[in-house]
Amino acid sequence: MKMKRYAFYLKMVTSSLIRRRSRMFVALLAVAVGATILSGLITIYYDIPRQMGKEFRSYGANLIFIPSEDKSYMDADSLKKAVSYLSPDDIVGVTPYRYKTVKINEQPFMAAGADLAQAAKTSPFWYVSGRWPQKEGEALIGQEVADIIRLNAGSQFFITGMTANNKPFKRGFTVSGIVQTGGSEEAFIFMSLADFENMAGGDNAIDIAECSVSVSAAELDRVSKIINENVEGVTARPVKRISESEGTVLKKLQSLVYLVTVVILLLTMICVATTMMAAVAERRREIGLKKALGATNAAIVAEFIGEDVFLGIFGGLLGAAFGFVFAQAVSINVFARSITFQPLLAPITVFASIIITAAACFIPVRRAAEIDPAIVLRGE
Amino acid sequence: MNLLELKNISKIYGDVKALQNINLSVGQGEWIAIMGPSGSGKTTMMNIIGCMDKPSIGSVILDGTDISKESSKKLTALRRDKIGLIFQQFHLINYLTALENVMAAQYYHSIQDEKEALEALSRVGLADRAKHLPSQLSGGEQQRVCIARALINYPMLILADEPTGNLDEANEAIVLDIFKSLHKEGSAIVVVTHDPEVAQESERTVILEHGKISKIKDNNKSEALC
Numbered sequence: 359m360k361m362k363r364y365a366f367y368l369k370m371v372t373s374s375l376i377r378r379r380s381r382m383f384v385a386l387l388a389v390a391v392g393a394t395i396l397s398g399l400i401t402i403y404y405d406i407p408r409q410m411g412k413e414f415r416s417y418g419a420n421l422i423f424i425p426s427e428d429k430s431y432m433d434a435d436s437l438k439k440a441v442s443y444l445s446p447d448d449i450v451g452v453t454p455y456r457y458k459t460v461k462i463n464e465q466p467f468m469a470a471g472a473d474l475a476q477a478a479k480t481s482p483f484w485y486v487s488g489r490w491p492q493k494e495g496e497a498l499i500g501q502e503v504a505d506i507i508r509l510n511a512g513s514q515f516f517i518t519g520m521t522a523n524n525k526p527f528k529r530g531f532t533v534s535g536i537v538q539t540g541g542s543e544e545a546f547i548f549m550s551l552a553d554f555e556n557m558a559g560g561d562n563a564i565d566i567a568e569c570s571v572s573v574s575a576a577e578l579d580r581v582s583k584i585i586n587e588n589v590e591g592v593t594a595r596p597v598k599r600i601s602e603s604e605g606t607v608l609k610k611l612q613s614l615v616y617l618v619t620v621v622i623l624l625l626t627m628i629c630v631a632t633t634m635m636a637a638v639a640e641r642r643r644e645i646g647l648k649k650a651l652g653a654t655n656a657a658i659v660a661e662f663i664g665e666d667v668f669l670g671i672f673g674g675l676l677g678a679a680f681g682f683v684f685a686q687a688v689s690i691n692v693f694a695r696s697i698t699f700q701p702l703l704a705p706i707t708v709f710a711s712i713i714i715t716a717a718a719c720f721i722p723v724r725r726a727a728e729i730d731p732a733i734v735l736r737g738e
Numbered sequence: 739m740n741l742l743e744l745k746n747i748s749k750i751y752g753d754v755k756a757l758q759n760i761n762l763s764v765g766q767g768e769w770i771a772i773m774g775p776s777g778s779g780k781t782t783m784m785n786i787i788g789c790m791d792k793p794s795i796g797s798v799i800l801d802g803t804d805i806s807k808e809s810s811k812k813l814t815a816l817r818r819d820k821i822g823l824i825f826q827q828f829h830l831i832n833y834l835t836a837l838e839n840v841m842a843a844q845y846y847h848s849i850q851d852e853k854e855a856l857e858a859l860s861r862v863g864l865a866d867r868a869k870h871l872p873s874q875l876s877g878g879e880q881q882r883v884c885i886a887r888a889l890i891n892y893p894m895l896i897l898a899d900e901p902t903g904n905l906d907e908a909n910e911a912i913v914l915d916i917f918k919s920l921h922k923e924g925s926a927i928v929v930v931t932h933d934p935e936v937a938q939e940s941e942r943t944v945i946l947e948h949g950k951i952s953k954i955k956d957n958n959k960s961e962a963l964c
């Protein structure tokens with residue numbers, strides 16, 4: 359018997375929604391727009407670190423690997439092991455470097471052997487006039503080097519020095535390009551690791567590795583600790599200057615979005631409440647009639663809340679869908695990157711919509727339930 | 739015991755005395771008509787009898803309960819259990835079908851019963867209109883749905899405020915016939931009307947003027963019904 363009563367309740371609520379759909383549409387729109395903006399903002403809020411993380415990576419490496427204190431270099435296998443503690447999806451690039459003091463025309467310079475393809479990723483801010491080395495015997499020289507020994511792209515030069523086994527060497531190189539970084543790199547001569555080894559000997563010995571990882575500062579610290587405990591011969595060190603300023607920027611951005619979200623939430627509630635208040639005012643006579651028929655205040659409130667729950671569900675579903683579209687549009691316009699759909703956000707949006715709608719309606723509906731049934735006979 | 743007793747009631751709105759010193763009793767199964775010019779207090783009186791309003795002064799005793807002392811919650815319960823209401827404007831819930839409108843009264847009362855609701859509709863000759871929305875029904879049909887709804891919970895007292903005021907003659911006759919048969923079955927009826935023909939069917943006609951009963955006319959019906 360209880361069930362049957364419940365079924366009729368549902369029938370009244372759904373009939374009211376379906377057969378008064380042109381009226382309900384306005385309320386639904388209010389809920390859906392609110393839900394759209396909310397779910398969109400929440401998506402952006404949680405996606406900001408990911409989006410900005412990628413953005414930040416253009417500032418260069420935020421993690422470096424150096425040999426442990428007792429060692430003068432790292433071997434390639436230890437480095438590989440250290441890198442394996444990072445999630446491959448987060449790694450933007452890992453560039454191993456080897457350094458050696460050499461001479462050009464009897465003037466001392468620093469030669470660096472590097473994985474140049476990776477260097478382009480870990481140091482995207484490098485400005486190369488000419489091009490990156492592609493063939494054997496090509497080198498990228500810093501602006502300072504170019505100024506001192508007057509070299510241009512295409513120039514030939516010789517590097518002299520001592521190999522790892524203390525034998526003198528002399529090798530010719532072609533300048534493929536000149537690099538400007540605004541930093542100490544401008545005093546370096548960059549070549550491929552293979553060329554470096556051919557020239558100076560000693561294999562698998564890495565002096566330093568620069569790593570660009572799109573994770574938060576905290577995560578970077580955490581992984582670094584793990585690496586330092588587990589990988590022999592390698593010390594991981596986050597570049598605090600970069601990772602911490604990233605964190606500050608992120609926090610500021612997120613609290614901005616958070617603030618906007620709270621304001622929108624309030625506006626949505628006001629908007630829904632106003633719409634509902636109008637809807638209730640319009641239905642005074644119907645409420646009076648129901649009360650004249652013997653409906654209790656609780657029964658009236660229950661019917662309205664039932665309608666609001668349905669509105670919340672539909673509005674929330676629309677909001678979840680359009681919210682993603684909205685967040686996607688913002689992401690593409692602001693960050694020029696697409697956003698990932700968070701499946702969990704759909705039920706959360708629907709649930710929040712129901713709560714917001716019901717809360718927004720509660721006061722107007724409570725007041726509506728107080729309507730005097732006498733208005734019905736008076737034909738007001 | 740009388741079904742309803744109005745003891746010296748007055749209803750005052752600001753400085754408008756809508757009702758003054760009304761004394762009236764309605765017996766079980768009695769049919770009473772209330773007539774009077776517009777503004778004479780007929781609707782005010784119906785609202786008070788129908789437990790939708792309380793008098794400013796005096797007491798109203800409905801089936802042994804003094805409603806002038808009850809809370810609005812209790813009044814709702816009394817109205818639901820003892821009274822069937824019919825209005826001049828055909829007040830139906832516009833998004834429910836005829837059948838659902840009748841069932842809504844059952845729902846608020848206790849438990850809805852589709853079969854019984856259908857029977858009530860066929861009683862007012864609307865079995866074939868059960869699935870129609872109010873907007874798909876004529877005025878007379880809507881009023882008949884209201885009557886079906888008013889009698890669905892077996893009220894002791896049916897209150898009708900100008901039930902035929904907006905109907906054509908054919909529909910007025912149908913409604914009047916329904917009232918007659920309800921009366922025959924023992925329902926007490928209080929009907930406000932401007933129509934002497936409708937009033938003529940009742941046992942007593944109460945004439946209101948300026949919020950006071952100016953005359954109570956006996957229509958000598960009691961014998962005829964026995």
Ligand SMILES: Nc1ncnc2c1ncn2[C@@H]1O[C@H](COP(=O)(O)OP(=O)(O)O)[C@@H](O)[C@H]1O
Nearest residue numbers: 751754755756775776777778779780781782783
């Ligand atoms: N809610 C109210 N507030 C103030 N005056 C009212 C109210 N309801 C009715 N009245 C007044 O009470 C008098 C009786 O009204 P009513 O009972 O509706 O008369 P009738 O139904 O006989 O036309 C009228 O003068 C009307 O203006």
Ligand SMILES: [Mg+2]
Nearest residue numbers: 780781782899
């Ligand atoms: Mg009136």
